[in-house]
Amino acid sequence: MTRHVTFMTIDDAEHYTPQQRAAIISAYPAHEREARARGIPVLGSGRIFPVAEELIACEPFRLPRYWPRLGALDFGWDHPSAAVELAYDTEADVVYVAKACRASQQTPAMQALTLKPWGEWLPWAWPRDGRRETLEGAGVALARQYAAHGLNMLSSHAQFADGSVSVEAGLMEMLDRMQSGRFKVFSTLLPWFEEFRLYHRKDGQVVKLRDDLMAATRYGVMMLREAVVDPAEFKTARRKAGQSDPLGAFR
Template identity: 60%
Template sequence: MLRLLDERGRRLRENRLLVYRPYRKQQQFHAASAVFRERLLRAGNQNGKTFCCGAELAFHLTGMYPDWWQGRRWDRPILAWAASETGESTRDNPQRALLGLVGELGTGAVPRDRLGDYGMATGVSNLFDFIKVRHATGSWSTLRFKNYAQGRRKWQGPPVDFVWFDEEPPADIYDEGLARTIATRGCVAMTFTPLQGMSEVVRRFLVTPTADRHDTNMTIDDAEHIPAEERARIIASFPAHEREARASGVPTLGSGRIFPVAESSLAVPAFAIPVHWPRLVGIDFGWDHPFAAVWLAWDRDSDTVYVTDCYREREVTPVVHAAAIKPRGAWIPLAWPHDGLNSEKGSGEPLAQQYRRQGLRLLPERATFEDGSNSVEAGLMLMLEWMQTGRFKVFDHLADWFEEFRLYHRKDGQVVKEADDLMSATRYAVMMRRAAQVKPRAAEVVVDERVGDTYAGY
């Protein structure tokens, strides 16, 4: 029995892929590989990001995909690069995740019995230059190790199927690694904690996303191996100015966040909205930056507002946005900003009117406070006051809303107008809370003079 237990332990140590089961956010990162060429797993320290990508790369190198795998597959051997900042950090992080600790080759993500010929790098002890990995087809994949300190010229070379950047690379190194995958139609993956703030590489994923880019944000609450009672202690151990980056993967934000409020004080589980609570939707028009909509419900008894839903989409027409909004409650009025008065070139029709033609119940006037003002700062301060007094809550499954909430910040005292579409839509709804309406009773016909239309109850 002891010999059997020892053998079982050895096999598990030398085939960690056998027992790897990703957490929810890790699974999201893996699944995105089926669609996106560029992926970022933006996570806090010790949240499991490095082994997550190491396991994925091991699947590709060996062709040994598990039943639960939903990401991209290669049915042939591949050429892959794995890299970090220096030779030492490459050895201690991606190499360790893939091959195991120094002196324990085969205890990483790549099973020991799949490892073949190898060559060692010069200048750094115990750093591999390359290693062959036996693929399920019987041929051999090649895994090569690189580092950013080598400089861009060392990143020029042959076509590569998969490039893994563990820790944030300089923009020129990232570009060169990405270029290596063009001919193969390959992909790149990054895993890091964004301690360099809103760098050029981070901005590409958070501010200028494309159809090829995918960002997965994994926080300490998503790291299932960390007991809940340990998380607060771990967060408290980080320097105050780095806590959000190290615990939640949130880039450091220059002059500071607009809403310095703990997410836990806002997030609540979703629940059925009482029928007597007034409802309102705030929208922010957009094309190259996303159109956004945020649904609010108002508990008048406690004077608490709840963000119950959100929607964000770029470069689609009002027809598409209306189709997404109306099924969530065509009776709910919409608060909208001043640019809804802008006329479309050619037709001369105001933007707000285009949305009305699609059956959306836009309020007759743009969003303002009761006195007719529309100060951005006044709206932000009102939201902050409600948050700090426990009168602003958000359904906890609204990941897109919380993502913008974390990144919403000032620079040199001014609000940074990037990746703020849901925040703006929320502010318009807050300003027009007085226009919120209760859901009509079934078969009731309502005439609303403020909106200027007649509609059937739902």
């Protein structure tokens, strides 16, 4: 017999109005609200991101053309490959997860067909080890396959500015941003929130199960310094503003 588990939240109960949902949630004890309204269980030794969804979720909006953007990949095969697009409000120091997708058993060529419409200019961060974590250099080879199919892969794997690749440091950077209001996710990215709710530790260790979008997001945050503005958008903005370009850098 085939079984499937579907996670639903109170927001999926469309027979309630938004006001009724809010009233139901507020009636729960504070410590039970995530579990009762969002279906988030108590997992292992604790959630990695113990942050209420309403603190990071935001309604989708048109991204300002001058915000730098960056794509980030987590390679996979039987477990899904995942991709996110981050937009960076440099003035407020806020990171937005604006796009997300994941799929199992797709070749780099198939994934490139999905991701290239996000912008062929978009730089892509990628993990050090790629799909096969025990094979040194597998990430480089796989990155080249994606590049061959038209994705603008960064020249080196995801790492902090000092060259370190600490998973815990990446998670703490994300958590710090979430808790300080400097990390937002478009509320329509349901697969991203599914992983966010279940991302947890067991015996102090990160459980690497259904964490593909979380991993891709972490790589993007680590490489945020590589985010760039869409060259075509930047050129158009300069022309409309009547700005001079004596060096011809944006022609």
